Amino acid sequence: KAGVTQTPRYLIKTRGQQVTLSCSPISGHRSVSWYQQTPGQGLQFLFEYFSETQRNKGNFPGRFSGRQFSNSRSEMNVSTLELGDSALYLCASSPDPGQTNYGYTFGSGTRLTVV
Amino acid sequence: AQSVTQLGSHVSVSEGALVLLRCNYSSSVPPYLFWYVQYPNQGLQLLLKYTSAATLVKGINGFEAEFKKSETSFHLTKPSAHMSDAAEYFCAVMNSGGYQKVTFGTGTKLQVIP
Numbered sequence: 001k002a003g004v005t006q007t008p009r010y011l012i013k014t015r016g017q018q019v020t021l022s023c024s025p026i027s028g029h030r031s032v033s034w035y036q037q038t039p040g041q042g043l044q045f046l047f048e049y050f051s052e053t054q055r056n057k058g059n060f061p062g063r064f065s066g067r068q069f070s071n072s073r074s075e076m077n078v079s080t081l082e083l084g085d086s087a088l089y090l091c092a093s094s095p096d097p098g099q100t101n102y103g104y105t106f107g108s109g110t111r112l113t114v115v
Numbered sequence: 116a117q118s119v120t121q122l123g124s125h126v127s128v129s130e131g132a133l134v135l136l137r138c139n140y141s142s143s144v145p146p147y148l149f150w151y152v153q154y155p156n157q158g159l160q161l162l163l164k165y166t167s168a169a170t171l172v173k174g175i176n177g178f179e180a181e182f183k184k185s186e187t188s189f190h191l192t193k194p195s196a197h198m199s200d201a202a203e204y205f206c207a208v209m210n211s212g213g214y215q216k217v218t219f220g221t222g223t224k225l226q227v228i229p
Binding site: 090103105107108109111 | 157218219
């Protein structure tokens with residue numbers, strides 16, 4: 001069974017640009033969550049999608065957005081990049097919100113560097 | 116609201132020694148609790164989880180954790196550290212009874228000294 005696939009693995013962008021990150025969950029998983037990980041802030045919840053609907057959102061500015069497609073693949077977008085957006089972005093999949101005790105399966109992440 | 120506190124951002128142990136990583140949680144309802152491990156430049160991997168069954172939970176790689184409601188704790192232990200255990204460990208909490216997002220602790224970096 002394939003794991004959670006995140007692309008690209010590494011990305012370098014310039015301030016002011018925008019970026020799109022992709023996540024393909026485990027086959028059969030319908031819930032995708034996104035986290036930002038930085039040395040200073042740790043793991044910060046961005047948002048969670050289930051059945052193409054955003055069900056939960058963290059405290060991030062509107063520059064951060066996401067979506068989920070009918071095949072459960074998800075993308076997140078960050079517009080007008082700032083230096084502080086440099087981070088490891090992690091995607092996590094789970095079967096569905098009803099199985100809350102499942103735990104997440106994480107992808108390897110996308111390392112975004114903003115210069 | 117839910118939260119977790121991991122005591123000690125860095126822990127060093129000698130190879131073969133006991134590993135003890137501390138986690139205390141706060142939750143208004145019975146929680147689900149998790150431990151994850153992260154190796155450099157990788158995502159997080161689930162080590163073990165407590166979901167209101169047995170209070171002593173065994174996970175992968177010889178780790179286990181005990182849920183103690185009276186102490187609101189869920190400490191992670193391993194009897195004998197191995198060099199390959201060097202990584203960062205995260206405790207996480209999710210409220211049971213309906214969907215809630217997972218809240219992670221700040222992590223504890225484990226160093227294993229040969």
